Amino acid sequence: MATLSVSRAPLGGFSFENCKRNAVLEADSAKLGSSVPAARKTGTTICGIVFKDGIVLGADTRATEGMIVADKNCSKIHYISPNIYCCGAGTAADTEMTTQIISSNLELHGLSTGRLPRVATANRMLKQMLFRYQGYIGAALVLGGVDCMGPHLYSIYPHGSTDKLPYVTMGSGSLAAMAVFEDRYKPDMEEEEAKRLVRDAIAGGIFNDLGSGSNIDLCVITKGNVDYIRPHDEANKKGVRTGDYKYKKGTTGVLTKVITHLNLDTVGEHVQTMDTS
């Protein structure tokens, strides 16, 4: 039986057909006046520095959906391995899932090598995954940790490029945080000074960027020890209300009172226990 089409080897790689369809839908809905539901983004200020004994990572805790704060206290410092943590800015779902995938793969890798994972390994895995998705995974990360070769800090962009630096900031509040770093960063700082600097950098983002807010989380990683301080600084505590709009009982006078009884007879009774185990 003659075939009507020439057989082709299955094309490898990813199909981005749906992305083109989504772009058309976005344009069409804009014409009609409605808008596409916005993905929840962590507007965010995240940063990290290398100090004398290790790494300090910092993050704010506000997650936004458009102009509304979706989560006032979300956790942006994600666990990768016992000695490596990663702050995430961009689309909340993307940073959450990407860090979880790499954390899982690193654990398996560690079982295979029999060693504590290196930060450079986590960096390679993250950048290769993000590059494969050509920037469609909106995850901008600050990766930091201490391994057998010392402390390391990387910034990773959604398209898959990375920079290895002594201090980095990411997110919408990164300019405010970087201004603080450029002013006060020194190599080989002590832990307390480093924590103060990171706290001030994140505070710069929280108070000067609309996409960042609420509290400051810190994560201090040294050789053999991790301090996950959440929250390190509750910079935006909810205020105590000084007045009350409720009216006291008796403000409105009662003129008449009429009571009507509802006479009901029980027809039947059936008990079904709920499974609460």
Place this chain on the structure above:
Amino acid sequence: MAAAATMMFGQEQMISSNNDMAPDWTSKEVSTGTTIMAVEYDGGVVVGADSRTTTGAYIANRVTDKLTPIHDRIFCCRSGSAADTQAIADMVTYQLGFHSIELDELPKVETAANLFKASCYRYREELTAGIIVAGWDKRRGGQVYSVPIGGMCVRQQVSIGGSGSSYIYGFMDANYKPGMTKEQCMELVTNAVSLAMERDGSSGGVVRLAAISESGVERRVILGGQLPKFFTH
């Protein structure tokens, strides 16, 4: 459906939602705006680059190292998209390392250039990568190969690349002479990159240099204050 698909091809950036709270540099791709160059001399090559990486109007990294070692005596200078060039350089480093182990000797610079050309040409529609491959091998000494956007590969004695290179074509034509010594080449590269950094907004920071020869690689950094000054007005 096919018509709509082709129409949308050039507008991938529309996917990211227009969040008016986020400035443009949170959504723009990271690019090494750049000035890069490489010069052959008798016995080796000198490569040089600026150190600025930008996302839109923000400088993401002001001390970037765009001179990436591919092998013991082969370097590449990267310009264009940071993600694309880092990914390609990592792939070529792996391929060349494997090839060198199979050969049990140092790889040829021409081999490295061809590996770059293979990736850059095959994926020419998807990539934005302008690369200069330079190094030393025992067959032909110091060599410079240019692999610009589009994926061609051509050997040149001097090659300049990146957005800042437009400003120094005249300078290079006037000042490069074949038969210069290593120190003269270093000075030429420093001067050229400094001039380009002065005029190109996407280039700046420090000047990174590397001299590659049979004996090894000598790396230098010229910090901001030590850059040559050309005009007093």
